Amino acid sequence: MPIVVLSVRGEERTKVEALDAGADDYVTKPFGMDELLARIRAALRRAPEAREGAEAGVLEAGDFRADLLAHSVTVGGREVHLTPKEYDLLVYLLRNAGRVVTHRALLAAVWGGDSVEQTEYLRVFVGQLRKKIEPNPAEPRYLLTEPWIGYRFDPGR
DSSP states (O other): OOOEEEESOOOHHHHHHHHHTTOSEEEESSOOHHHHHHHHHHHHHHSHHHHHHHHHOEEEETTEEEETTTTEEEETTEEEOOOHHHHHHHHHHHHTTTSEEEHHHHHHHHHOGGGTTOHHHHHHHHHHHHHHHOSSTTSOSSEEEETTTEEEEOTTO
């Protein structure tokens, strides 16, 4: 995930420290909204994940295949029809296959930063997604709950 620092501190040393610490860009106040949005778009274009997805156009993990250009998902060669939010949730989990993704990270990525406390969204959508992708939704193989933390997508179980 690209990091763009917004700050009132414009000293060169502060900028260098932030960039050396891992920031991708540094914007000093005051700034225009158009400039900020352009810098965010540029940071996203430079992100390795964005480049890989744009170049390949496909995410694969185990029996799962998401065609990012066609906005479609297949499981074991069978197309699965998903709502836009279900698709976004599954693609985010596919991008992070094998890793635990926190509730907050999922909510921010799929619903936006204003929804990071709305865990009921996740429960509902994960339940719907399990009905569509799991052989037995009552005993999930792929979309696993990590109690009090989040979810983990395991394509190889």
